[in-house]
Amino acid sequence: MEKKKIFTSAPLPFMGQKRKFLKQFKPALEKYSPTATYVDLFGGSGLLSHTVKSIYPEARVIYNDFDNYRLRLENVYQTNKLLTDLRSILADYPKDKRIVGDIRDIVLNRLQKEEKSGYLDYITVSSSLLFSMKYAFSMEQFRKETLYNCVRQSNYDTKGYLEDIEVVSICYKELFLKYKDLDNVVFLVDPPYLSTETSSYKGYWKLKDYLDVLQVLDRTKYFYFTSNKSSIIELCEWIETKTPMSNPFNGAYTETMTATVNYNASYTDIMIYKI
Incomplete structure (x- = not known):
């Protein structure tokens, strides 16, 4: 029986894929059920969905391919x-x-x-x-554009990357409503980062869009990704102290990682998860 390949990065280039966060994501994932339904609301490159399915083969994984990454794979x-x-x-x-x-x-x-x-x-x-x-x-x-000879010297291998993963392409709000009331559901929430380059994503995101996403974290199990450039965590802390609203990150765990942009610029990537 052919051994299934486990990808540690997306097989085709994708800005914002979580390959460098897998070292923190994998051990955190072990705190969740191996038979849960995992809904990847902002699927991007599908790397989180692929990783979940690789670790938990019996889990149901729904990958929201809103950026049509599947077409590139095909x-x-x-x-x-x-x-x-x-x-x-x-x-x-x-x-x-x-x-x-x-x-x-x-x-x-x-x-x-x-x-x-x-x-x-x-x-x-x-x-x-x-x-x-x-x-x-x-x-x-x-x-x-100015072109450079940096052509990849080997072919891309995408075989089996989305195997046994359910692929949809709909608004994340619609997908969330479909699964939010079911038992044993974990949401993977990796929206385009606020105050970060998003030119390769479909559509344009405003502050309201980022705040709307926080609603999917209310009384759910989740993994949420952001960065210190967004100030979302500080905003939620302010909302909790100044308004009757609660902080969706209360009781959650936080992991961080330094992301380097170039030799003199970096920022902090943040993964927050609630069990």
């Missing part, structure tokens, strides 16, 4: 073929150097051909042609 063969061609085009070009002149035109024409064929995974290709953490979401953007 087209990985086409993406790998494109990257193979780019490696050939840039075979004699210096690694990590700016792509200029005729070679740049050849690269862009190859991307244009891929787009016309019906599908181009802009985010994955961005990680191979743009400076670190930059993303283009159209051919027009690619033509305006």
Whole structure:
């Protein structure tokens, strides 16, 4: 019997995936039921859902793929073929150097051909042609960007990543209402961070949106992810002391991790969970 691969990071690039938090997430998860229903309200790359299913095979896991990550996974063969061609085009070009002149035109024409064929995974290709953490979401953007030869040298492997996981794509509020009154349910709550780059997420999030999310933490079992840049924890403490409302984080456990943006900038990632 073939051993199922356990991914420690999302198989395709995704901004905000929780790969660096898995060291804290896994032991915390052991405090929950192995047969619970885990609802990943903001599924993102699906890494939290995959990790839960890997640790608790008998659990029911619902992954809300609101960013259509599944479509990128389904087209990985086409993406790998494109990257193979780019490696050939840039075979004699210096690694990590700016792509200029005729070679740049050849690269862009190859991307244009891929787009016309019906599908181009802009985010994955961005990680191979743009400076670190930059993303283009159209051919027009690619033509305006400075390209670099940082093409991945091996193909992406996504086999089995979402195996036995239920995938939906609906508003998190609708998904929450569907499961909030059921027994033995744990919510995974990882919304786009307030005051953090969110260009690769679908839609635009305002302060009201972040505050609305806190309602899913009321009298539920959950994992909630935020950062010190959002000041959400301090806001909830203020609300508790100044209004009749309660603090949704009372009685919860907190884990932190330093996230580095570049050589002179960092912030604190925060995981709060209630059993």
